[in-house]
Amino acid sequence: MARGAYLxxxxxxxxxxxxxxxxxLAGAVSQGAIPDTVLLLEHPxxxxxxxxxxESAELHLPxxxxxxxxxxxRGGKSTFHGPGQLVCYPILDLTRHGxxxxxxxxxxxxxxxxxxxxxxxxxxxxxxxTGLWLSPPPRKIASIGVHxxxxxxxxxxxxxxxxxxxxxxxxxxxxxLEDATFTTVARETGRPVTVADVxxxxxxxxxEVFGLELEELPAGxxxxxxxxxxxxxxxxx
Amino acid sequence: MSERLDGVxxxxxxxxxxxxxxxxxxxxxxxxxxNELVPRGAAHAWAAHGHLxxxxxxxxxxxxxxxxxxxxxxxx
Numbered sequence: 288m289a290r291g292a293y294l295x296x297x298x299x300x301x302x303x304x305x306x307x308x309x310x311x312l313a314g315a316v317s318q319g320a321i322p323d324t325v326l327l328l329e330h331p332x333x334x335x336x337x338x339x340x341x342e343s344a345e346l347h348l349p350x351x352x353x354x355x356x357x358x359x360x361r362g363g364k365s366t367f368h369g370p371g372q373l374v375c376y377p378i379l380d381l382t383r384h385g386x387x388x389x390x391x392x393x394x395x396x397x398x399x400x401x402x403x404x405x406x407x408x409x410x411x412x413x414x415x416x417t418g419l420w421l422s423p424p425p426r427k428i429a430s431i432g433v434h435x436x437x438x439x440x441x442x443x444x445x446x447x448x449x450x451x452x453x454x455x456x457x458x459x460x461x462x463x464l465e466d467a468t469f470t471t472v473a474r475e476t477g478r479p480v481t482v483a484d485v486x487x488x489x490x491x492x493x494x495e496v497f498g499l500e501l502e503e504l505p506a507g508x509x510x511x512x513x514x515x516x517x518x519x520x521x522x523x524x
Numbered sequence: 525m526s527e528r529l530d531g532v533x534x535x536x537x538x539x540x541x542x543x544x545x546x547x548x549x550x551x552x553x554x555x556x557x558x559n560e561l562v563p564r565g566a567a568h569a570w571a572a573h574g575h576l577x578x579x580x581x582x583x584x585x586x587x588x589x590x591x592x593x594x595x596x597x598x599x600x
Contacts, residue, residue, distance in 0.1 A: 312574065315571060320577050
């Protein structure tokens, strides 16, 4: 049976604001104040480094790149975010999803596979490498980096929909992978594809894989608060 | 300072930190609502809610601890 969850489509959000938001929402999920919550957004251009990043080897940004570098608490190595990339941050309480971080990452990969399938793309896992790939030859189309604290997840995946993948190789050695090729949904399909085109498929895939009934926050009217059983319980306190 | 009082002070530091984070999120929420960015505003509102609950839980724990140590005689 699907479990109720919140879906927040946030538009373009600076990386630090989104990170701060994730950490606080993770606290709210952990407290039981809100159910599992999925954030979908895009970031302005930013390079992020994870706990396993070797900065001297991976970062080689030109002096005039003018892009922010943020050190994060997620796993994995360096990556690039920018407009045209669908970023998904599921804030899930893994005590309801198997208490298994490896399984969680595999499920994120599965959600990505199902997200790009409607575009005629067959995503693949590569042994020993996190993220989603197309092949042959191997081309990385999505990156995954997660953080889990008290079984509540933050960070997530970034799917390249339609952006110039040059920063992945020219500014950084993304994911610590020398000679890796990065691609996008638009490049692979040979036609323009927007983040808005991909988003509904991402939502459906996350719902299927994690057994969530995602309820979206209305963007245009109302004040953004809506009825959920958890709210009635809170009101009784 | 006794170890016990130092521990209590640290709990109140944690409460203050939670409330400061709630305050920051509420201010950002107000700004986003003013700019008609409803989902972003709501996300920050819920983030604030989590911090308030955490602060309340700490305060209630302190109240229970106080009650356990209270020696006041009931009215007769």
